[in-house]
Each structure stands twice: as C-alpha cells, then as structure tokens.
Amino acid sequence: MILGVGTDLANIERITRTLERFGDRFRNRVFTDVEQLKAERRADTAGTYAKRWAAKEACSKALGTGLRMGIAWKDMGVSNLSSGQPRMHLTGWAADRLIEMTPPGHEAIVHVTLTDDHPWAQAFVVIEACPVT
Template sequence: MIIAIGSDLCNIERIRNSLERWGDRFENRVFTDTERAKAASRPFTKAGTLAKRFAAKEAFSKAVGTGFKRGVFMKDIGVVNARSGAPTLALSGGAAARLAAITPAGHEAVVHLTLTDDHPWAQAFIVIEARKL
C-alpha cells in the first residue's frame, strides 16, 4: 500500500549560484559524501546532478510530512544508486526515524524515487510503499 508521496521541482541555476557563492560550505552542509562524489565525477553537469538530489531531499521531507523540522535534516537523506543504477535513498538519523514512525506495524517501508532534469529544472518524485512482512 502507498503510505506517502512527495515531489519537488528545483531550479538548477539556483543550485549553481549557491555553489558559486558558498562553494564547499554549501555542499558540505546539504549533501552526503556519496552525493558530492557523484557530482564531482560529472564536472559539466555538477549543478544539475546536485539539483536533482536537492529535489529528492525536499520531496522526501514532504512525503514524511515534516519538511526539514522535527529532527529531519538534509544530510540524513542521501541519494544513492542501486546496483541496477536506479536512484534510491539511504536514510539516517531523523529521516530514518520519521520513516519508521509512519510505517504501519507489520510492514516494511520501500522508498521509490525518480529523478529527471531539463535545464533549468530538476525534479524528483517519491512514493513510499508499505509492504507486509
């Protein structure tokens, strides 16, 4: 059963401007080591790569109903790739706790994530499914 959905649209130029203005300070505050490494491997599309991940963080925070409050922080939400290459989330701290709190007893949460971009926009959709154990 679907227990939550979330979406976000992020302007790539806004992320590019933040990178130019704040540099590593911005990246270290918002993105995980894995996300920064992925973006660094794509120097011509770094801002777009980070914008999609920023949108995923926002979409997840909307799906779980907290935004970035009540212990859910941006760095607790990391976009990683499954072996197939499909994007998914690695959650820690308050983000993992909030997901556990909204998952019905006797179920496990499965997070589905899709990312896309078409300059100047990056977009993410999250569907959180509860699967019976």
C-alpha cells in the same frame, strides 16, 4: 499501501549560484559524500546536485515533515545502483520518522525517481508499506 508521496522542482541556475557563493559550506551541509562524489566527477555538477536537492525536498514531503529550520539534509541521501537507478537512504531523524509512520507488521520502501531538463530538476518520492511475511 502508500504511506506518502512528495514532489519537488529545483532550479539548476539557483543551485549553480549557491555553489558559487557558498562552495563547500553548502556542499558539506546538504550533500552526502556519495552525492558529492557523483556530482563532482560529472560535467553537469550543478544539475546532479539539483536533482538530489529536489529528492531531499520531495522525500521530506513524503515523510510528512516538510523542511524545517535546522533539518539534517544529509539524513536523506541519494545513491545509484549500477544500472543508474537512484535509491534513497534515510538515516537519523528521517529514518526515525519512517519507522514512526510504518504500521506494525510492515516494512517501508522509499521509491525515488529523478529527471532534469535545464534549468529544471525534478524528483518524485513514494513511500510504500509492504507486509512482512
């Protein structure tokens, strides 16, 4: 069964300006080490961050919480399989929320898909519950 869906569209130009203005303060507050490694070694650094920003916003919608002040952004992180497919990793409050919304006898799977076409970056997140056999 589907427990939640979320989507977000992020403006890459806005992320570029935020990176220029706040630099490491922004990077370290919002993005995991894995996300920063991926973005910083790419030519399209801002686009890579923007997709991950969109993923965090989409994930918070799928979790039903939205983004509150003081939220730990790094508790929703994106990594990539060797095929390039993205995966969402939840820790801290986000992992707690996922457990809370998962019915007994089920495990939750968080699906994420990303795309960008300058100046836009987009993410969809679907949270699925599967019966544990």
